Amino acid sequence: MTQAFSELNLAEPLQRAVAEMGYTALTPIQAQAIPVVLQGRDVMGAAQTGTGKTAAFSLPLLQRLLRHANTSTSPARHPVRALVLLPTRELADQVAQQIKLYAKHTPLRSAVVFGGMDMKPQVEELRKGVEILVATPGRLLDHIEAKTVVLNQVEYVVLDEADRMLDIGFLPDLQRILSYLPKQRTTLLFSATFSPEIKRLAASYLQDPVVIEVARPNTTASTVEQRFFRVEDEDKRTALKALLREHGVQQAFVFVNSKLGCARLARALERDGLAVTALHGDKSQDERLKALEAFKQGQVQLLVCTDVAARGLDIKDVPAVFNVDIPFNAEDYVHRIGRTGRAGASGLAFSFVTGRDARQVAEIEKLIGRKVEVEPLELPDERRARPARGNDGQRLWRSGEAAAVDPAHDAPSAAARAPRARPARAPAVAADPLLDRPYQPSLPPDVKPDWEAAAKPAAPKGLSAYIRPKRKVAALLRFADPPSAEGSPKASA
């Protein structure tokens, strides 16, 4: 039985905002989490992607804050009382916008801070006083150190995409931030994926938490059709275009594993005449926000992206996700394909599997609890149309192919030898600093790569695999031996 927002006894300004946004029925995670957050309990919440986790924590949070809301205009009367942390800038932006809408009719103020943007406007907004601060970790630490924000009155902390926030790359920053907060506080963790190790770690940050799991965690929406195709690297772009055509895909997220690969694929597709934009961490923040906006507005068909776009981004009606590269972590697979099939819609999730990907596919199978069948893919014969690539994207024709184009002549015809006019529809592509830079050999010319060392078996998986920079060690020690862990440490055994 689905419950309605109107049954929640939310304050009138919140009810009104929700109604204006057109929400009526509660999703399962909302129905379960909202009452618990309203009680002020700590929560660890796991629910499938695209089921409204943001509303599940924001609405009850705002309701709690409203109990002592201050209508005075004095900044001192508006300390930061709730902190929402996210792993990417775009996600922080999105969640902040959503919270602003929910809080629209209340006196509560919110702000968002993330990197890649001017400090000044952020400082200005913080100075006026905000109850709810949405942030990415790095920039928040900047503000803390610049003393442009004070967090000693924080009552609520939300870690959205919590498993990512607790992973090794974020943990040191996260712990430093948490060290500035009052010990007495409510902590809320939400994600679609929680590995057992992260779950244990997460528990050490929570006090007597209520654990909410709607459906089995780590699962994908049943409305998303997942297929895996055997495709070798050199055929990936052809395969992508063929599948787009075959399934009449209007719009899609196209995920790759590296920033360079992202820039390259985007440019190649652009040269093929497709409406494409790229989103990755080496772009300026301005470019990142513009790329996302163009995709949202439907001005481009494809968003070629790295895992910066894997989590949380809520864009309505994107019918397909392509994993041109299989993600390194099975968790990221679940998040990536969660960009489609949102709010009960249907979606396609197509992944390209090369010979190297067997292990990753096995891990995905294990995580989603389903056998994966890798299908062969019939590729259109594009040999005649596929030019060899010159060093600056110039189209050159292999002599064999040129002959095939013009079989009446023994030698390539004058037309085949002449430089081809670029087809009218192929747009001039913008310069990309990631691609258009002087060639830099990765090793000095006199240094030979040490293949033997490179081929040595990987270090056994465990904490040691993660320990690199010294500054992370302190954080890792806590990771290894969380304060609330039961039982005695192994060392004493």
Add this chain to the structure above:
DNA sequence: AAAAAAC
């Protein structure tokens, strides 16, 4: 193996 997050 990569990406993300601060200048």
